[in-house]
Every structure is written in structure tokens, then in C-alpha cells.
Amino acid sequence: MVQDPSAFIMAFGTFGPAVAIGMIGAAAVLGMARNPQNSDRIQLAMIIAVAFAEAIAIYALVVALILKFVQ
DSSP states (O other): OOSOTHHHHHHHHHHHHHHHHHHHHHHHHHHHHHOGGGHHHHHHHHHHHHHHHHHHHHHHHHHHHHHHHHO
16 A cells, blocks of 8 residues: 555646646637637636636645645
């Protein structure tokens, strides 16, 4: 058994949000390039979507910290 699972939790818990944030950013830049008039609305939607994706990584951090200090 692994002695300290918090490192694995952070590794696996942040991989998904990192990929999601990259995809969100790429889609937003593509959308702004295709339709510059709506870049403000696209940027707002991108920031909200990145915040939700980043929240998943924060949940993984909380679980890792709980496991690190409770065990």
C-alpha cells in the first residue's frame, strides 16, 4: 500500500481540470477569432467555465490535505 496517497490524489485530481482548462481556453480563442464582436461574452463564459474546472482541482487538494493530516 502507498504510504502517502495525497500525491497520487493531486496528480490524478488535477490532470482532468488541466486538460479541461486548456480545451476551454483554446475554444474561447477560436471563438473570439471567428467572432470578434462577441469577444466580451465569450471571455465571460470562458472565465466562468475555467472557475468551475478549477474548483474540481481545489476539491482534489482538499481531499489530499485531509488524507495527509488525518491519517
